[in-house]
């Protein structure tokens with residue numbers, strides 16, 4: 001059973017029109033994605049584990065990890081990442097604990 005672990009979630013993606021797929025030479029078929037990683041406990045997201053990138057061609061399914069991306073795709077990825085915020089639910093576990101602690105503190109006064 002998975003009590004704690006890491007999961008990934010696609011945060012944002014975009015077709016990069018200017019990029020030509022290095023494998024099948026199709027234009028407007030490369031999709032760049034910003035993927036967020038989070039650590040979870042009992043399936044509840046607790047902490048953000050950073051972001052990474054991936055690109056996939058919709059024509060030939062050729063996928064490229066960030067480290068191997070040609071510079072044109074890498075550039076598009078960094079542009080996309082600039083506008084991608086870490087979603088608040090990545091921290092829902094830690095927020096819930098803080099809220100519970102606050103409720104406990106305040107409940108003493110009522």
Ligand SMILES: [Zn+2]
Pocket residue numbers: 021022023024025026029057058059060061062
């Ligand atoms: Zn392709």
